[in-house]
Amino acid sequence: MQAPITGKTKITGIFGYPVEHTLSPAMHNAAFKALGLDYCYVPFQVHPEYLRDAVRAIRSLNLCGINVTVPHKENVISLLDEIHEEASFVGAVNTIVNRHGKLIGYNTDGKGFIKMLAENRISSAGKNILIIGAGGASRSISYYLCQDSKTLQIYNRTRKRALKLVRDLQRICSNVSLCENISQIKDFHMIINATSLGLKNDDPSPFDTSLLKKNQIICDLIYKRTRLLKEASRKGCKVIDGSGMLLWQGMLAFELWTGKRPPAKVMRNALKSSIKK
Numbered sequence: 001m002q003a004p005i006t007g008k009t010k011i012t013g014i015f016g017y018p019v020e021h022t023l024s025p026a027m028h029n030a031a032f033k034a035l036g037l038d039y040c041y042v043p044f045q046v047h048p049e050y051l052r053d054a055v056r057a058i059r060s061l062n063l064c065g066i067n068v069t070v071p072h073k074e075n076v077i078s079l080l081d082e083i084h085e086e087a088s089f090v091g092a093v094n095t096i097v098n099r100h101g102k103l104i105g106y107n108t109d110g111k112g113f114i115k116m117l118a119e120n121r122i123s124s125a126g127k128n129i130l131i132i133g134a135g136g137a138s139r140s141i142s143y144y145l146c147q148d149s150k151t152l153q154i155y156n157r158t159r160k161r162a163l164k165l166v167r168d169l170q171r172i173c174s175n176v177s178l179c180e181n182i183s184q185i186k187d188f189h190m191i192i193n194a195t196s197l198g199l200k201n202d203d204p205s206p207f208d209t210s211l212l213k214k215n216q217i218i219c220d221l222i223y224k225r226t227r228l229l230k231e232a233s234r235k236g237c238k239v240i241d242g243s244g245m246l247l248w249q250g251m252l253a254f255e256l257w258t259g260k261r262p263p264a265k266v267m268r269n270a271l272k273s274s275i276k277k
Ligand code: ATR
Pocket: 132, 133, 134, 135, 136, 137, 138, 156, 157, 158, 161, 194, 195, 196, 197
């Protein structure tokens, strides 16, 4: 059951369009309840035409914090007062914190991915890593991965977009390069699918999985067990789906809003049961 709303309840939530599919309310409301915090998390369907109004409402209604999802993650940037370094590199915000009327934009995806790896006792340090995809998700994780991997290569269907990301990353790390073709898949310790291939059940794998070797680490940022993960698992690879990243990006947002350590187990269980539904 939902905790009761009081006169002091702090409001958080998510702006998206559509927003019905979001798993975040279940995760955050379970966490607020478990810690006895007088907060609640609400989905807000915000049509792109009203994004500016919705952001102004964060101040006028004194909302405490907001997650931002498709299609607003990029467009919201110009409407905020301050943008955190990672969000600025990614060009997308997924979390807004309202600090006494000042709206600060963060992107917790990349750090969420690193936390998820650590939880699986995986470090990117010293590894040769390939990321497939060069959109927002790829930008957020590559920003962190380039900082301690041995090498980081980016491959994308649209070469020009990958090249742009590689050039941006090369401003912060010298170990980043463009992957021109993915036939050398066996040379990487870790391969990450950051494309949207796999969202639909009949999507193919983003590369030929017969080339994989036992013990390679295969991550998919999509939060279900995709064809890629099933095939890689059959080849003896260690596979990780995107649900951990989803959990951790939420836990990091929770911490930004409440200043409290998020209850991992509670949030994971809430997420798991809403993924099943
Ligand atoms: P996100 O924010 O989730 O990263 P995005 O910015 O739209 O979403 O990026 C989607 C990524 O999936 C891109 O790398 C895209 O490749 P292109 O830059 O060539 O469009 C990739 N992608 C989407 N559909 C794909 C497909 N059918 N095959 C290969 N890559 C695909």
